[in-house]
Amino acid sequence: MDTATARKPATEPPPSVAAAPVAVALDDVSISFAMKGQPLFKAVAPTSLHVREGEFVAIVGPTGCGKSTLLNATAGLLRPAGGTVAIFGEPLSGLNEKAGYLFQQDALMPWKTAADNVAIALEIGGTRRAEALAQAQDWLKKVGLGRFGDRYPHQLSGGQRKRVGLAQVLVRHPKILLMDEPFGPLDAQTRQIMGTLLLRLWAQDRKAVMFVTHDLEEAIALSDRVVIMSAGPEARIIGDFPIDLERPRDTAEIRLDPRFHTLHRQIWDQLKTEVAKTYGEDMPS
Amino acid sequence: MRIHPAKLFLLQILVAVAVLAFWQVGATVPIGGDYLLPEFFFSKPWDVIARVYQLFATGTIWKHLYITLTETVLAFVIGSAGGIVIGFWFARKPTVAAVFDPYVKMVNALPRVVLAPIFMLWLGLGIWSKVALGVTLVFFIVFFNVYQGVKEVSPVVLANARMMGMSERQLFRNVYWPSALSWMFSSLHTSVGFALVGAVVGEYLGSSAGLGYLIHQAEGVFDVTGVFAGMFILAAFVLVIDFGVTRVERRLLVWRPQPAGEQN
Numbered sequence: 001m002d003t004a005t006a007r008k009p010a011t012e013p014p015p016s017v018a019a020a021p022v023a024v025a026l027d028d029v030s031i032s033f034a035m036k037g038q039p040l041f042k043a044v045a046p047t048s049l050h051v052r053e054g055e056f057v058a059i060v061g062p063t064g065c066g067k068s069t070l071l072n073a074t075a076g077l078l079r080p081a082g083g084t085v086a087i088f089g090e091p092l093s094g095l096n097e098k099a100g101y102l103f104q105q106d107a108l109m110p111w112k113t114a115a116d117n118v119a120i121a122l123e124i125g126g127t128r129r130a131e132a133l134a135q136a137q138d139w140l141k142k143v144g145l146g147r148f149g150d151r152y153p154h155q156l157s158g159g160q161r162k163r164v165g166l167a168q169v170l171v172r173h174p175k176i177l178l179m180d181e182p183f184g185p186l187d188a189q190t191r192q193i194m195g196t197l198l199l200r201l202w203a204q205d206r207k208a209v210m211f212v213t214h215d216l217e218e219a220i221a222l223s224d225r226v227v228i229m230s231a232g233p234e235a236r237i238i239g240d241f242p243i244d245l246e247r248p249r250d251t252a253e254i255r256l257d258p259r260f261h262t263l264h265r266q267i268w269d270q271l272k273t274e275v276a277k278t279y280g281e282d283m284p285s
Numbered sequence: 286m287r288i289h290p291a292k293l294f295l296l297q298i299l300v301a302v303a304v305l306a307f308w309q310v311g312a313t314v315p316i317g318g319d320y321l322l323p324e325f326f327f328s329k330p331w332d333v334i335a336r337v338y339q340l341f342a343t344g345t346i347w348k349h350l351y352i353t354l355t356e357t358v359l360a361f362v363i364g365s366a367g368g369i370v371i372g373f374w375f376a377r378k379p380t381v382a383a384v385f386d387p388y389v390k391m392v393n394a395l396p397r398v399v400l401a402p403i404f405m406l407w408l409g410l411g412i413w414s415k416v417a418l419g420v421t422l423v424f425f426i427v428f429f430n431v432y433q434g435v436k437e438v439s440p441v442v443l444a445n446a447r448m449m450g451m452s453e454r455q456l457f458r459n460v461y462w463p464s465a466l467s468w469m470f471s472s473l474h475t476s477v478g479f480a481l482v483g484a485v486v487g488e489y490l491g492s493s494a495g496l497g498y499l500i501h502q503a504e505g506v507f508d509v510t511g512v513f514a515g516m517f518i519l520a521a522f523v524l525v526i527d528f529g530v531t532r533v534e535r536r537l538l539v540w541r542p543q544p545a546g547e548q549n
Contacts, residue, residue: 075448077444096448099448101444101445101448103445105439106439106441107439107441107442109446110442110541111463111467112540113540120459121449124449124452
């Protein structure tokens, strides 16, 4: 199976977003790192990916395959070695101001309370403190932490910190949401709860989402489209599948749906050989 | 392993009583014609206590305490301010840091006491020569901590703040500054302690007032009771300052997880 056939389904995005403008356009983007005393490390081979407004795209691949680098290029935190990144048709220069980024690691400021961590996202844009705090409190309520505003990050659990992070990102109403294995460090139950919460919040205004994960099941449960990347170096997209499960979804229950299994098998079957090959070198089992 | 606070306090008192009793007996009860702790060298606990009381009762001690405290505070404030400014500057400008690196290391390696005579020549016998000595001690502690604090800001927290749209100034206020301060405050006990060391050592080497002067004077006339009384007051003074620092630290570092073992 070659890349062209794998990417074919992507030409038919879900009907709801088919006509929407393209929010993120990565065209032939390649990423390299210069490392001391070594040849240039080509993390990502020239890769193209378009995400439309309102579309939830999951990017799946083995750990360390360069999917996070692709996300960082979209965020403007990393300059691609080649190709172009365009945000709503505008070539990206500097940081992507239209995007909110939820990191895999803890990114909250440990010296600010949960409420202050959310409010600061507005305050730096010039919102008055009282107003920012009120909105922060609103968002904390939305993520189920209404009573935890005065806690410091170290007084919260990992899942709670992720919720604060989510509120911190969403309070600014970014048009594009970039998520880098955001629920990776959480336990299985908390992940599903967080997934359902994310979908509920996302359904309110349907931002364009790029959600990086190494968990195919999580990807199918959440997204409209699953993009599969090969293992690095020179990682590339080796599959692109629409997920036509109806919304709203409950990320725990959807996994019991027979169509979920069909999709899972379909994607897995088609990719098994390719993925096994790429995983084989990096994965211990 | 928990111990009841009252019982703990009792045991702590017991240690003091035992030490004082040993001292008193050693100084007053001859063993085989010899004193274990001859009064000339060790004085007697009761005399020391009486002297401490007398120093406070006559009010002479306040002037010395005031001078030492002033020197300590000035050394701490000036040293910290310098450490913060230079620490930030070096951390944000790696080239500057690289150029000055050998000199910083060299000066820091120098035992600061040898600078005392120079400061005395330059600044006289008043408080400023002591302040200068304290500054050279405090500066390096604060400098290294602030430098580290700015360098060790979590790259993820930084990237997150940038993605929020923070400008350089906002990054400074919301990320670099709190991070640097947290490092500085974590060494607050050490830097305040060193400010006091600078003041007292400076006084000891040449001055006309202060706790170090008091001890030095007593020593000069073989007044061991005076030396011990001065030491006792100095120790109590340090405890009071340390208590204050702990209170300040608690307030400022409320966002930090308490280290294991200190949880109550």
